[in-house]
Amino acid sequence: MANTAAFTGINGLREIRRSPASHLAEAFETGSVQGTVTLNEGPFQTMAGVRVDPRSEAGTRIGSVTGGLPVRCGEVRGTDRVSVLWLGPQEFLVVAPEDAHDSLGGDLIGSLKSALGDGAGQVVDLSANRTTFELSGPQARAVLEKGCALDLHPRVLKPGTALNTEVGNIPVVLFKTGEESFRLFPRASFADYLGRWLLDAMREFASPEVP
Amino acid sequence: MSTHQLPEHPDFLWHNPEPKSSYDAVIVGGGGHGLATAYFLAKNHGMTNIAVLEKGWLAGGNMARNTTIIRSNYLWDESAAIYEHALKLWEILPEELEYDFLFSQRGVMNLAHTLGDVRESIRRVGANKLNGVDAEWLDPQQVKELCPILNISDNIRYPVMGATYQPRAGIAKHDHVAWAFARKCDELGVDIIQNCEVTGFVKDGNRVVGVKTNRGTINTEKVGLCAAGHSSVLAEMAGFRLPIQSHPLQALVSELHEPVHPTVVMSNHVHVYVSQAHKGELVMGAGVDSYNGYGQRGSFHVIEHQMAAAVELFPIFARAHVLRTWGGIVDTTLDASPIVGTTPVDNMFVNCGWGTGGFKGTPAAGLTFAHTIATGAPHKLNKPFALERFETGALIDEHGAAAVAH
Amino acid sequence: MLLISCPNCGSRDETEFHYGGQAHVPYPENPNDLTDREWAEYLFYRENTKGTFAERWVHSTGCRQWFNMLRDTVTYDIQAVYPMGVPRPAAPFPPAADTGTASTGAASTTPLSPSTAPEGATK
Ligand SMILES: Cc1cc2nc3c(=O)[nH]c(=O)nc-3n(C[C@H](O)[C@H](O)[C@H](O)COP(=O)(O)OP(=O)(O)OC[C@H]3O[C@@H](n4cnc5c(N)ncnc54)[C@H](O)[C@@H]3O)c2cc1C
Ligand SMILES: [Zn+2]
Numbered sequence: 172m173a174n175t176a177a178f179t180g181i182n183g184l185r186e187i188r189r190s191p192a193s194h195l196a197e198a199f200e201t202g203s204v205q206g207t208v209t210l211n212e213g214p215f216q217t218m219a220g221v222r223v224d225p226r227s228e229a230g231t232r233i234g235s236v237t238g239g240l241p242v243r244c245g246e247v248r249g250t251d252r253v254s255v256l257w258l259g260p261q262e263f264l265v266v267a268p269e270d271a272h273d274s275l276g277g278d279l280i281g282s283l284k285s286a287l288g289d290g291a292g293q294v295v296d297l298s299a300n301r302t303t304f305e306l307s308g309p310q311a312r313a314v315l316e317k318g319c320a321l322d323l324h325p326r327v328l329k330p331g332t333a334l335n336t337e338v339g340n341i342p343v344v345l346f347k348t349g350e351e352s353f354r355l356f357p358r359a360s361f362a363d364y365l366g367r368w369l370l371d372a373m374r375e376f377a378s379p380e381v382p
Numbered sequence: 383m384s385t386h387q388l389p390e391h392p393d394f395l396w397h398n399p400e401p402k403s404s405y406d407a408v409i410v411g412g413g414g415h416g417l418a419t420a421y422f423l424a425k426n427h428g429m430t431n432i433a434v435l436e437k438g439w440l441a442g443g444n445m446a447r448n449t450t451i452i453r454s455n456y457l458w459d460e461s462a463a464i465y466e467h468a469l470k471l472w473e474i475l476p477e478e479l480e481y482d483f484l485f486s487q488r489g490v491m492n493l494a495h496t497l498g499d500v501r502e503s504i505r506r507v508g509a510n511k512l513n514g515v516d517a518e519w520l521d522p523q524q525v526k527e528l529c530p531i532l533n534i535s536d537n538i539r540y541p542v543m544g545a546t547y548q549p550r551a552g553i554a555k556h557d558h559v560a561w562a563f564a565r566k567c568d569e570l571g572v573d574i575i576q577n578c579e580v581t582g583f584v585k586d587g588n589r590v591v592g593v594k595t596n597r598g599t600i601n602t603e604k605v606g607l608c609a610a611g612h613s614s615v616l617a618e619m620a621g622f623r624l625p626i627q628s629h630p631l632q633a634l635v636s637e638l639h640e641p642v643h644p645t646v647v648m649s650n651h652v653h654v655y656v657s658q659a660h661k662g663e664l665v666m667g668a669g670v671d672s673y674n675g676y677g678q679r680g681s682f683h684v685i686e687h688q689m690a691a692a693v694e695l696f697p698i699f700a701r702a703h704v705l706r707t708w709g710g711i712v713d714t715t716l717d718a719s720p721i722v723g724t725t726p727v728d729n730m731f732v733n734c735g736w737g738t739g740g741f742k743g744t745p746a747a748g749l750t751f752a753h754t755i756a757t758g759a760p761h762k763l764n765k766p767f768a769l770e771r772f773e774t775g776a777l778i779d780e781h782g783a784a785a786v787a788h
Numbered sequence: 789m790l791l792i793s794c795p796n797c798g799s800r801d802e803t804e805f806h807y808g809g810q811a812h813v814p815y816p817e818n819p820n821d822l823t824d825r826e827w828a829e830y831l832f833y834r835e836n837t838k839g840t841f842a843e844r845w846v847h848s849t850g851c852r853q854w855f856n857m858l859r860d861t862v863t864y865d866i867q868a869v870y871p872m873g874v875p876r877p878a879a880p881f882p883p884a885a886d887t888g889t890a891s892t893g894a895a896s897t898t899p900l901s902p903s904t905a906p907e908g909a910t911k
Binding site: 258 | 796797800803849851
């Protein structure tokens with residue numbers, strides 16, 4: 172992870188911050204099957220939980236900070252740096268790179284808060300709430316299908332879709348970022364479980380396929 | 383233990399009489415509770431001109447579907463009194479009914495997996511002892527000694543931090559219990575009428591005077607409802623309401639195994655309980671399905687969840703197979719205690735709300751409900767369980783002792 | 789496993805939902821005026837219908853929104869899904885189109901626009 176001068180800001184705490192699945196990093200590396208399916212934990216991100224009526228004035232103001240608000244389940248809006256995931260009709264997860272965080276020189280949380288102003292709703296800094304897993308490769312879908320009941324077939328699930336659902340019996344926000352790549356957002360306390368669950372589901376792909 | 387020989391099956395247990403036009407009392411529901419009530423009405427109160435009406439086959443409801451755990455280690459005085467009375471009756475009934483239904487007092491363990499569980503459990507052991515109910519607190523090592531196949535390592539999601547243990551608790555053969563009661567009822571002159579569904583009631587003002595059935599109307603002085611999961615449906619026919627919700631409750635068995643599991647282990651926290659039946663099947667159950675249901679089936683994820691917990695607690699079960707799963711309809715109340723007593727309709731009485739744990743209560747339910755039907759007044763053991771408690775607020779909250787299932 | 793059509797997210801496994809019991813039970817307007825009997829009715833007495841039952845569910849692992857549903861408590865067929873605050877739809881209902889198999893949106897009996905069901909949200 173990048174460790175710029177700005178990052179040392181927060182009373183030196185940034186130095187010792189460890190991601191929820193950092194203890195699995197090596198296992199992810201050895202469990203990945205290059206060209207088939209790979210798994211790694213992504214860098215820290217800035218995340219904000221936003222609750223607002225998208226049709227309200229406050230909703231419009233927030234939308235102008237985030238590059239719009241998604242209007243239906245699955246939709247993702249945003250800009251180059253910011254993604255806004257639909258969690259509910261009035262609930263969104265805003266995800267941006269770590270340095271967008273106000274304590275590290277960015278202004279995402281602050282600008283969301285001032286956009287909300289005294290409008291009805293809330294903006295909560297959730298940057299420590301979830302971690303991100305990147306699962307990709309031609310067998311990524313097959314791995315997920317072992318524990319996710321959604322129809323993940325490309326005919327149905329298109330890149331750029333994010334859904335709040337269950338993977339391996341736990342709640343996960345599942346973001347299909349490319350034809351063969353998925354980003355999973357488990358809550359930090361589930362990161363160990365989901366990481367091991369995914370590794371287990373990937374295991375068969377390390378062996379030659381039985382015709 | 384498990385290799386116990388089943389007794390010879392008697393060729394003949396009860397007659398199948400045609401319903402008479404009138405009885406002194408009619409019991410609706412031919413499960414364990416209906417049969418036990420009829421037995422004690424005949425034996426203790428001399429009421430033999432009575433009938434048990436069963437819409438299906440005898441004891442084909444929850445009586446056929448339960449996992450037969452019998453124990454009396456409930457928290458409150460009122461519950462300890464009635465369940466312990468039941469346990470004492472279980473100890474003498476095989477002789478009294480002249481039928482060995484294999485009541486096996488192999489002990490029941492209730493595991494604690496959190497500090498909260500531990501506190502709650504130790505409190506309950508104390509309460510049990512004060513009420514004369516045999517109860518012990520076991521540390522994990524003692525748990526392991528009693529049940530060597532249990533995984534007591536720290537390395538599982540919910541480690542075993544101890545258990546309550548009731549040595550006199552155990553299991554029995556549920557079908558045989560029903561048959562034992564049915565045979566005695568028959569001998570005493572009770573009419574057991576199967577395939578006879580109650581479809582309505584005949585009332586004279588606020589007094590019930592008869593029951594309508596698919597086999598005609600039957601006049602009767604008194605009606606006792608013992609319909610478990612269908613209690614609300616019958617109450618509605620009679621014109622009153624019950625604070626009951628009917629839920630699916632599922633259980634399952636494995637194929638037969640050598641004796642590996644010497645006692646009964648229950649865990650409210652991870653939602654599983656297991657015993658090994660006399661023939662050798664592992665018998666397991668979980669919590670209720672969350673939704674209301676009269677379908678006698680629940681959702682598969684409940685079974686999956688219970689199996690996951692079972693395999694973690696008993697790694698040896700990983701190689702066992704699920705042979706059969708099934709569901710019953712249990713009548714749950716908000717305080718997890720039964721409702722026994724009078725109803726807003728004169729001469730109509732109700733025994734219901736035993737929910738996930740009424741098999742163990744069968745003899746005491748029957749004994750005290752028979753008293754209530756015969757005398758029109760509560761028995762001292764069922765008095766606290768009257769319907770009025772939902773108005774007075776004198777609830778008997780047994781969620782801690784009753785939670786998952788029994 | 790029930791397959792429940794969330795009005796916002798489309799068909800999802802029952803495990804994503806939580807049950808909320810009987811629908812359309814209003815909080816008493818003047819709780820202080822109630823007799824003990826009436827208060828008991830409000831606190832402890834709910835319908836326990838055998839047949840079509842109006843009940844509440846929340847899509848807890850999805851959009852976290854509550855909605856009402858008509859379900860047969862014997863066959864478990866889901867007959868209608870409708871928003872909170874809307875009165876119970878009148879019977880009879882056409883047989884539900886998608887019981888337990890893959891579907892492409894909210895059930896046809898749903899009085900809500902199925903267009904709210906997104907791509908990829910169905911199964
Ligand atoms: C899976 C499962 C596991 C369980 N495990 C345990 C356990 O380990 N320990 C324990 O103590 N308890 C357990 N229970 C609970 C226990 O089975 C019940 O509390 C108890 O059996 C209820 O009393 P019963 O035997 O009279 O009920 P039932 O056997 O259900 O009897 C009610 C009868 O009423 C009949 N009936 C209904 N409507 C009508 C009508 N209109 N006309 C005529 N007849 C009608 C039904 O057909 C039924 O036969 C379990 C239950 C289930 C489902
Ligand atoms: Zn939803």
